[in-house]
Amino acid sequence: xxxxxxxxxEIVERYGGADIFETAENAGIKVWxxxxxxxxxxxxxxxxxxxxxxxxxxxxxxxxxxxxxELGHDLLHKDLSDGKIRETTLFLENSKTEREANLFAxxxxxxxxxxxxxxxxxxxxxxxxxxxxxxxxxxxYKLEALNIEGCKFNIPDIKNDFLKE
Numbered sequence: 001x002x003x004x005x006x007x008x009x010e011i012v013e014r015y016g017g018a019d020i021f022e023t024a025e026n027a028g029i030k031v032w033x034x035x036x037x038x039x040x041x042x043x044x045x046x047x048x049x050x051x052x053x054x055x056x057x058x059x060x061x062x063x064x065x066x067x068x069x070e071l072g073h074d075l076l077h078k079d080l081s082d083g084k085i086r087e088t089t090l091f092l093e094n095s096k097t098e099r100e101a102n103l104f105a106x107x108x109x110x111x112x113x114x115x116x117x118x119x120x121x122x123x124x125x126x127x128x129x130x131x132x133x134x135x136x137x138x139x140x141y142k143l144e145a146l147n148i149e150g151c152k153f154n155i156p157d158i159k160n161d162f163l164k165e
Contacts, residue, residue, distance in 0.1 A: 004100055005145045008107030020067045024052055040163050041066035043073040050074055065138055072104030098160040106141035115142050137162040
């Protein structure tokens with residue numbers, strides 16, 4: 001898991017942009033916004049072209065979370081994308097790939113300095129989430145990333161499939 005946290009920092013340093021969408025595009029991935037019904041987004045690699053497709057009806061924060069999550073799939077699991085959307089396997093609650101993509105997303109979206117600064121004023125996950133503007137699960141994954149690097153935060157169980165809801 002440390003390799004995922006380190007990869008996220010490397011990606012921000014190498015491809016960082018004004019936002020996660022620009023970071024993904026700088027990394028060579030086409031980011032598309034489309035109507036997807038209840039599906040929030042997906043990663044697709046077809047003919048050696050990489051795509052992140054995001055539901056255009058989501059709010060801006062959720063769009064950024066989905067983009068970062070799918071960027072994680074691109075960097076960590078691109079061999080699993082065979083050009084087919086398999087919604088039934090995308091959000092398995094105990095899926096290692098979903099957990100890894102969530103950890104990557106949290107590590108890319110929230111800087112260590114940002115969350116550590118907020119931790120001086122806020123001590124509940126809900127308060128941190130409200131202050132940072134991200135879903136509580138992403139904030140919890142960021143705390144997990146800090147624990148991987150040596151911190152000792154007490155983190156509640158985190159759902160891997162929170163983006164399915």
